[in-house]
Amino acid sequence: MSFSAFHLYFDDLEVGQEWTSGGRTVTEGDIVNFAGFSGDFNPIHIDHEFAKGTPFRRPIAHGFAVFCIASGLSLIAPPMRTIALLKVVDWKFSQPVFIGDTVHTLSRVKEKILRGRGRRGEILWYRAIVNQDGKTVQEGEVSTLVECRTPAREAADRDARTAPSSSGTV
Structure with a gap:
């Protein structure tokens, strides 16, 4: 996947902004x-x-599988120019997820730290995975590395937008 003009830079976000993803139903597959x-x-x-003999009475999804599904949901809510997941700062698994449950993610910017001489930044996110009943099944904080708008990148983007058309028509 490559980034497009649709993807946000580190500079585009403010502390406190939040997004909710679309839903994803967990399957037996x-x-x-x-x-x-x-x-x-x-x-x-x-x-x-x-599983019938457990307190849940039916199979539950792996906690890390649900975490991974949420990671995918978070790719477009918001659509970021993410370079890497740096760390999971804190994470809680509080409710089971069953076959047929639909989950979505809530992502909120908690902190921003400029890195790499302004070429990238670290974002500390609060993330919650919420099921179809509105119950938070997992939550915590993760840190990602995201591209910044650099002066050189900004100039190149500006030049590309203002360059004359080469369609051959005068």
């Missing part, structure tokens, strides 16, 4: 695929008969 990818075949996730 998601759980099985995550088990295969991660190697986590704990029966609480993949064995319906075993």
